[in-house]
Amino acid sequence: MAASVPAAERPGSGPAGRVILAGAPLGQPGDASARLVAALRDVSVIAAEDTRRLHRLASDLSVTITARVLSFFEGNEEGRVPQLLDVLRQGQDVLVITDGGMPSVSDPGYRLVAAALAEGLAVTVLPGPSAVTTAVAISGLPVDRFCFEGFLPRKPSARRARLAELAAERRTMVFFESPRRLESSLADLADAFGADRPAAVCRELTKTYEEVRRAGLADLARWAAGDVRGEITLVVGGALEPSASSHEPADLAALVAQREAAGQPRKEAIAEVAVQVGRPKREVFDAVVTHK
Secondary structure, eight states: OOTTSOOEEETTTEEEOEEEEEOBOSSOGGGOOHHHHHHHHHOSEEEESOHHHHHHHHHHTTOOOOSEEEEOOTTTHHHHHHHHHHHHHTTOOEEEEOSSBOTTSSSTTHHHHHHHHHTTOEEEEEOOOOHHHHHHHHHOSOOSSEEEEEEOOSSHHHHHHHHHHHTTOOSEEEEEEOTTTHHHHHHHHHHHHOTTOEEEEEESTTSTTOEEEEEEHHHHHHHTTSOOOSOEEEEEOOOOOOOTTSSOHHHHHHHHHHHHHTTOOHHHHHHHHHHHHTOOHHHHHHHHHHTO
């Protein structure tokens, strides 16, 4: 193993392998770190999300891989973990690499990390590119506080429920999304957070056709009705600090009425509006009764 990634040792049992989480380029091979290049060349076992993309990256980096390469993707991750633990126990390091960005962040890796740590095995990281921090930096939205929410639920009802929980979140939020669901997700975001909530759709980050669209959520939903392709990272501004005068009772009643007109039960509509505007449910309920 390269000197930059020293071997771990388990007391009383000799040297043991370690899990090495490797940040992979999002699109440009030149973003690969020198440590990643050394690890690809020297490590004994590589667990790769896509073995073909791994070999393509190695070719771009002029690295000859001599390691044993195992596929390690969402469909086989759980079943592959025991095999990789055996490799670690035998004293071999396991380099985990995904198609781009950092393993474990909405990508394979977490299960192996948790299992290795439970056995007292070492885990280390080769820092590298991340779509999350890249998108936050380029979005133009506040970056002093942000949270990563991963992929939104695929089912519309579950997605709307999740967004209702996040409507009052004041930190900038980062989501991954499929281009096939981008339009519907943006429309649901506009309904839950408000049409004018600022956001940025970051497409194909660092790649040849990189594109960043910055606008309100409703405008972005209309734009996404076109043929949007590529890998998407969505950054959404947080909710503003609520104030006592931010919504009059009539406004609260109107927000509930809009949701009811769309087919949502009143009780559920009241709860979601309360979260959206940062006001108690009882206050929203009273406003609806008063302005019946």
